[in-house]
Amino acid sequence: MHALKTSARPVSQPYLQLTNITKRYGSFTALQSVDLTIHEGEFICFLGPSGCGKTTLLRVISGLDIQSEGTVIQAGRDISGLPVSHRDFGIVFQSYALFPNLTVEANVGYGLTSRRMKRREIAARVGELLTLVGLTDQRRKYPPQLSGGQQQRVALARALALSPGLLLLDEPLSALDARVRLRLRTEIRDLQQRLGLTTIMVTHDQEEALAMADRIVVMNAGRIDQVGTPLEVYSRPATPFVADFVGKMNFKRGRLGPDRRVTVDGVELVYAPDPDLRAQPGEEVVLCLRPEDIVVRGISETAPNRLAVRVLSMEFIGNHFHLRLGILGSELVLEGDLSINAVRDLSIEVGRGLTIALPPDRLRIFAQGTGR
Amino acid sequence: MRALPDAGTRLRQGLSSDDWTLRAGILVILAYLTVTLLLPMSALLSKALEDRSGAFVGLQNFARYFATPSLSNSIGNSLFVGLVSTAICVSLAFVYAYGLTRTLMPGRAVFRLLGAIPLLVPSLLPAIALVYMFGNQGYASGLLMGESIYGPIGIIIGSVFWTFPHALIILITALSLSDARLYEASEALGASPWRTFWTVTISGARYGILSAIFVVFTLVVTDFGVPKVIGGQFNVLATDVYKQVVGQQNFEMGAVVGLVLLLPAVLSFLVDRIVQSRQGVQLTGRSIPYAPKANRKVDLALGGACLLIGLAIVSVLGTAFFAAFAKLWPYDLSFSLRHFDFDNMDGGGWASYVNSLRMAGLTAVFGTAIIFIGAYLVEKTRGFRAGREAVHFLALLPMAVPGLVLGLGYIFFFNAPGNPLNFIYGTMAILVLCTIAHFYSVAHLTAVTALKQLDPEFETVSQSLRVPVRRTFLAVTVPVSLPAIRDVAIYLFVNAMTTVSAVVFLYSPATSLASVAALNMDDAGDIAPAAAMGVLIFCTAALVRVIYTVLTAGLLRATQRWRHR
Ligand SMILES: Nc1ncnc2c1ncn2[C@@H]1O[C@H](COP(=O)(O)OP(=O)(O)O)[C@@H](O)[C@H]1O
Ligand SMILES: [Mg+2]
Numbered sequence: 001m002h003a004l005k006t007s008a009r010p011v012s013q014p015y016l017q018l019t020n021i022t023k024r025y026g027s028f029t030a031l032q033s034v035d036l037t038i039h040e041g042e043f044i045c046f047l048g049p050s051g052c053g054k055t056t057l058l059r060v061i062s063g064l065d066i067q068s069e070g071t072v073i074q075a076g077r078d079i080s081g082l083p084v085s086h087r088d089f090g091i092v093f094q095s096y097a098l099f100p101n102l103t104v105e106a107n108v109g110y111g112l113t114s115r116r117m118k119r120r121e122i123a124a125r126v127g128e129l130l131t132l133v134g135l136t137d138q139r140r141k142y143p144p145q146l147s148g149g150q151q152q153r154v155a156l157a158r159a160l161a162l163s164p165g166l167l168l169l170d171e172p173l174s175a176l177d178a179r180v181r182l183r184l185r186t187e188i189r190d191l192q193q194r195l196g197l198t199t200i201m202v203t204h205d206q207e208e209a210l211a212m213a214d215r216i217v218v219m220n221a222g223r224i225d226q227v228g229t230p231l232e233v234y235s236r237p238a239t240p241f242v243a244d245f246v247g248k249m250n251f252k253r254g255r256l257g258p259d260r261r262v263t264v265d266g267v268e269l270v271y272a273p274d275p276d277l278r279a280q281p282g283e284e285v286v287l288c289l290r291p292e293d294i295v296v297r298g299i300s301e302t303a304p305n306r307l308a309v310r311v312l313s314m315e316f317i318g319n320h321f322h323l324r325l326g327i328l329g330s331e332l333v334l335e336g337d338l339s340i341n342a343v344r345d346l347s348i349e350v351g352r353g354l355t356i357a358l359p360p361d362r363l364r365i366f367a368q369g370t371g372r
Numbered sequence: 373m374r375a376l377p378d379a380g381t382r383l384r385q386g387l388s389s390d391d392w393t394l395r396a397g398i399l400v401i402l403a404y405l406t407v408t409l410l411l412p413m414s415a416l417l418s419k420a421l422e423d424r425s426g427a428f429v430g431l432q433n434f435a436r437y438f439a440t441p442s443l444s445n446s447i448g449n450s451l452f453v454g455l456v457s458t459a460i461c462v463s464l465a466f467v468y469a470y471g472l473t474r475t476l477m478p479g480r481a482v483f484r485l486l487g488a489i490p491l492l493v494p495s496l497l498p499a500i501a502l503v504y505m506f507g508n509q510g511y512a513s514g515l516l517m518g519e520s521i522y523g524p525i526g527i528i529i530g531s532v533f534w535t536f537p538h539a540l541i542i543l544i545t546a547l548s549l550s551d552a553r554l555y556e557a558s559e560a561l562g563a564s565p566w567r568t569f570w571t572v573t574i575s576g577a578r579y580g581i582l583s584a585i586f587v588v589f590t591l592v593v594t595d596f597g598v599p600k601v602i603g604g605q606f607n608v609l610a611t612d613v614y615k616q617v618v619g620q621q622n623f624e625m626g627a628v629v630g631l632v633l634l635l636p637a638v639l640s641f642l643v644d645r646i647v648q649s650r651q652g653v654q655l656t657g658r659s660i661p662y663a664p665k666a667n668r669k670v671d672l673a674l675g676g677a678c679l680l681i682g683l684a685i686v687s688v689l690g691t692a693f694f695a696a697f698a699k700l701w702p703y704d705l706s707f708s709l710r711h712f713d714f715d716n717m718d719g720g721g722w723a724s725y726v727n728s729l730r731m732a733g734l735t736a737v738f739g740t741a742i743i744f745i746g747a748y749l750v751e752k753t754r755g756f757r758a759g760r761e762a763v764h765f766l767a768l769l770p771m772a773v774p775g776l777v778l779g780l781g782y783i784f785f786f787n788a789p790g791n792p793l794n795f796i797y798g799t800m801a802i803l804v805l806c807t808i809a810h811f812y813s814v815a816h817l818t819a820v821t822a823l824k825q826l827d828p829e830f831e832t833v834s835q836s837l838r839v840p841v842r843r844t845f846l847a848v849t850v851p852v853s854l855p856a857i858r859d860v861a862i863y864l865f866v867n868a869m870t871t872v873s874a875v876v877f878l879y880s881p882a883t884s885l886a887s888v889a890a891l892n893m894d895d896a897g898d899i900a901p902a903a904a905m906g907v908l909i910f911c912t913a914a915l916v917r918v919i920y921t922v923l924t925a926g927l928l929r930a931t932q933r934w935r936h937r
Contacts, residue, residue: 064832066385083388084835091836097829099850111837161836 008113013076013337015198016061016251017041017168023056030056031067041054041196044191045209048219049245054202057219058168061200063087063335075165089166094174096151098143098158103141104130108157121197129157132191147182160195167192168199173208183211208248210234218242238276240366243288250289250334254365256281262365266333272361286366293321294336295364296346296354305358309334314343314350323348325356373801390841394753398763401746407793408809412781413773419784420627433628439870443612443625447632453524454593454636457531461588462581464532465675472545474573476666477675478926486682488690490534492913494870495597498533502526502602509702522604528597534846539584544839546580547573556661576849579647586640587718592638594774596873597887599903609633610873613776617877623784630777643773689910694903711904719892719901720884725908728886731803731875732868732916739808739815739864743767744857747819752831752841761880771813775873782806783845783877798880799898805867806878815860822856823849858924864918866913913916 016038022030031053038044059065063071063084071080079087098107101182109126117125130136133153137257143151152172161165172188173181189212192199203209210230218226218233218241226238237243241306244251254264258281262269269287279285299306309325312333321343323336336356338348348354418556424427429476438444441888471477471482484812490498505512506521519525521653554576596610603611609629617626695701699708715721746767751758770778782805786797795800827848836843850857879888886909 062836063385066383069383081383081386083386083391084832085388085390085838086386087836089836092832093827093829093833094828095829097827097833099830099848099852101848110834111839114839114843158833158837164836233831237802 001110012217013040014038014073015042015075017071017073018057018061019056019071019073021060021067021072023053023060023065024068024290024352031060034222034224035328036217036224036227038198038199039055041191042198043214044200044213045216046200046202046215047216047217048204049211050204052219052220054219055170058170058202060199061166062089062091073262082267086172088164089168090162091166091168092152092155092159092170094171096143096155096175096342098151098154100143102148103140103142104135104154107143107154110158111161123276125161129161129344131271132159132160133187136285143186148176149184152176152184153187156191160197160319167197167199169199171202171204174203174205174223181208182191184320197214210246216246218245220245237288237343237364240288242364243364248291248335248337250287250291252287252289252334254285254287256285256365260360262287262363265327267327268329268346269308269363270360271363271365274365277365277367279365284368288364288366288367289334289358289362291337293359294325294334294338295359296336296338296348299355299357304360305363307356307358309354311348311350311352311354311355314348321348325354328353388835390835391754393841394749395756395759396675396758397745397749398753398759401742401749401763402759403765404742405763405812408805409766409773409778410771412778412785412809413769415481415785415788416627416630416777416781417488419624420631422624424624436513437625437628437632438873439517442607443629446607446609446612446629449524450593450848453527453531453599453608454589455533455936457528457592458585458589460528461532461535461592462539462543462584464681465536465543465584466581467674468536468681469540469543469547470573471674473544473677473920474662474664475671475674476664477671477678479675480852482842483678483682486685487540488537489685491537492866492917493534493689493692493910494872494890494906495534495595496531496601496872496887496891496894497692497903497910498688499526499530499598500890500894500903500906501688501695502530503899503929504691504695504768504903505688520604522602523606524681526602526604526608527599529783531592531595534595534598534801535829536685539588542580542584542587542670543577543833546577546583547689565670573850579650583647586643590637590774594633594776594873596776596876598889599924600891610774610776613780614876617780623780626780627784628779632775634772634777636771637774637777638697641768642937644771645768647798673735692903692907695900698763698900701900711900712869712908714889714893714901714905716892717898717901718896719889719905720881720899721889724884724889725886726903727800727883728869728909729912730885731800731807731885732803732865734770734800735807736861736865737812738804739811740857740861741848742808743815743860744850747816749825753822767816768813770809770811771809775810775871776876778810779806779874779877798883800883802878803875803883803885806874807871808864809865810871810874812862815863818856818860818863846907854927858920861919862917865916869909869913869916 011171015303016036018034018036021034021036022029034057056065060067061083061084063079066081069147071078073079074088086372102110105126109122112122112125122346126139127136127361130139134158134273135150135153135352136156136209138146138150143154155159169188174182176184185208188201201212210233213230213351215227215229216233217224218238220239222242226233226242228236233242233246237246240251243249252264254262254269256262256279260271260273260301262285264287270363293305308328310328312324312326314321314323317337321338325334325336326332327334342348346354420433421428421430423432468483468487472480472487502521503526504510506516506526508512510521513521516525521529554572555568558572559612563567593608594610596614598608599611600614609632613626613629613633616622616629694705697707697709698708699710715727720727730936737839746763750764750767753760785791786793786802788794796805830844830848831841834841870887872891875885876888876891879885884892886905890902890905890909893899893905
């Protein structure tokens with residue numbers, strides 16, 4: 001697994017520590033020996049395709065499902081076998097699970113009324129929470145009368161009512177339409193930072209994870225493939241899976257040569273030194289390159305990986321162009337993303353020739369099969 | 373440092389006080405169902421294997437049963453009556469259901485209401501009405517062309533009448549669960565309407581039809597009210613049980629007949645379970661419900677058929693009303709209330725009516741509470757699968773147990789001298805317990821269905837907020853499930869008012885019930901008062917339904933305000 005080299009916020013004492021978590025359903029293994037350390041105040045995203053075990057891991061942390069093996073330590077306390085009600089977290093589900101027959105106020109105050117709090121104190125705290133999520137004017141409404149985004153906020157306020165040490169969000173935005181989703185992204189992130197609240201959010205939307213998280217935990221078939229900041233995960237994916245799942249990527253098979261060279265479809269390319277690479281010269285490898293990393297302007301005569309190409313197709317995506325580029329004299333075809341400016345300045349058209357360069361430090365190379 | 377648990381040892385989660393509460397609840401419900409269902413049924417089983425002195429005799433009673441033609445002939449009689457009634461009833465109900473769901477014939481709402489009427493009457497009432505229609509002095513006896521209504525003909529007509537709504541409900545559901553896309557495909561392929569009817573409609577509803585066939589057959593064979601009133605010398609299994617136990621005090625033979633009666637019910641139960649599991653996958657979330665188009669010919673034909681069926685239902689009920697209020701049928705047809713002077717007849721008088729009201733009320737209140745809480749525990753307890761599944765199984769068991777058989781089991785179990793619960797024998801309590809057990813399954817399934825529709829995370833959220841499960845149950849689950857709770861309560865009340873089969877063995881002079889009184893008055897020859905009592909039961913059930921709906925509509929408006937956007 002990828003070692004944790006940098007963290008957004010180096011804090012001494014880990015807040016949540018998962019060790020060797022395995023979860024089996026009968027003969028099916030939903031989580032396989034998961035280790036994870038989370039620091040106080042971090043915003044963590046579990047990212048991965050549907051069915052990879054994100055929700056399962058979240059439910060293990062909350063105690064809603066009990067792991068088959070492994071330990072969970074929260075704030076120095078071993079909570080591995082504790083029932084849900086003995087743990088310290090607030091949770092928001094994809095469905096929100098708001099009580100439909102109770103007003104917004106009653107929903108938010110639901111956890112408060114069973115503690116020994118005076119009515120006045122409860123009302124004050126509920127008011128505070130509703131202000132926090134900006135719903136003061138909706139307090140007497142019932143959840144079905146609210147919009148999706150508003151329901152979301154009520155669920156958030158309810159989860160925060162008992163001032164939990166850990167906030168768990170399971171795909172909280174996926175039921176909302178795109179515009180609301182964008183707004184709530186920022187709101188949730190701001191709120192989390194204001195409260196300094198350790199938060200774990202499950203999502204299958206890489207954009208969401210990249211935009212919100214301090215660190216992203218990329219999961220694949222019950223395992224963690226990579227843990228890192230959004231930038232790390234995006235620019236230095238630890239496995240082909242991560243490379244494929246986060247952002248767009250050219251995948252090409254090639255063979256490693258000597259002197260940091262790699263041959264792909266007869267084209268020889270230079271790559272930058274990479275201590276993580278586990279392949280020997282002569283072995284088959286997978287080469288990855290992000291479409292937006294293809295350079296088309298200011299290419300010097302001596303630039304490495306300088307290639308003459310023909311534009312095979314062009315597609316206007318909205319804020320950029322997506323091109324298929326055929327390397328002259330070979331079978332190799334690369335996908336490239338170019339800005340509208342570049343296309344205009346270089347008068348790029350389908351069928352025309354073009355010179356491109358592939359920066360060696362942008363090429364990612366993985367040994368066949370085993371990840372790195 | 374890694375703290376690895378030993379390989380192979382499963383990590384166990386500690387139990388919160390909520391978990392303990394729920395598990396304790398499961399155990400209580402389990403004990404309740406064991407006492408009110410499992411033990412009586414096993415008492416019946418062992419009784420069939422004993423002789424009069426209580427010694428074990430193996431299958432001797434069964435051998436004697438099959439060697440006695442006067443008894444074993446009833447099997448053939450029951451089969452005959454059951455098969456013919458089922459064929460007629462399911463065919464009529466199919467036509468009726470087809471008209472309601474697949475056409476735009478006029479008056480569908482009225483027809484729907486009419487079709488449900490027989491649910492509100494005790495099964496002996498249509499039999500009594502048939503006596504007035506086709507008996508020796510009946511106004512339509514000519515239609516029978518010399519045949520007697522007392523015997524198989526009467527049993528069949530009466531059975532078809534009161535089982536009609538049961539088949540109707542199943543078939544309406546089956547015909548509503550159809551996918552419009554299949555019809556469009558069939559039409560596009562150029563199939564004739566007739567071919568489409570067979571390949572799409574019938575085949576799509578086949579599970580429902582099968583289910584209806586088994587349900588109706590079981591109801592007919594295990595019913596006791598109709599053959600008792602109009603069976604004459606034609607013996608069937610259900611009347612044999614009664615004769616053996618009440619007439620001859622031959623409990624062992626009663627138990628044997630009861631077990632024979634159990635067979636079709638168990639079979640039908642198994643078929644129904646299979647059908648239910650098959651039908652579930654027929655409709656996917658993508659299906660488009662079928663919307664009937666206007667078709668004058670079809671609408672008229674089915675409208676006419678439904679009108680005839682509706683008229684038959686109304687005329688049976690109308691005859692019962694007429695008989696109840698006519699001074700002296702057929703000589704003096706002037707209006708009179710003299711048949712309602714129950715206190716001067718055998719059977720328990722007005723007190724039995726009051727008892728019935730009390731019994732139905734208690735059954736509705738306690739039954740609804742017990743059944744809903746039981747369903748909640750089955751659905752919402754975490755872990756403890758064995759306990760949950762045991763409760764669910766026991767809850768479905770009554771569907772496979774005819775009322776007569778259950779009642780017999782109650783005699784054997786609660787009347788056993790050594791039983792510490794012997795004291796409830798002959799009280800109102802045993803009637804209520806037995807009636808709750810008798811109608812447990814449908815109510816349980818209604819509650820489970822409603823609970824399944826709730827967000828499963830309600831409980832989870834409550835736990836994370838450290839709110840005890842009890843509070844969420846009362847503050848959220850119950851209010852949100854109120855419509856289903858109301859349906860369960862009405863179902864239990866109406867059935868408790870009309871049932872005869874189980875309680876006929878269990879009432880005492882102090883706890884006689886209206887439906888039993890009607891039976892006894894009919895037995896004593898007071899047919900008009902028996903009709904009057906039946907009519908009274910119908911009116912009560914109908915009235916309670918209306919009142920309850922109106923009252924709870926107010927309550928629902930108050931508690932379900934959230935439903936309106
Ligand atoms: N209660 C369960 N029983 C059996 N399999 C389960 C159960 N819950 C989840 N799984 C399986 O575990 C895998 C991971 O599920 P989940 O954690 O919900 O995925 P996701 O990453 O989409 O949240 C899936 O393949 C799912 O089918
Ligand atoms: Mg999930």
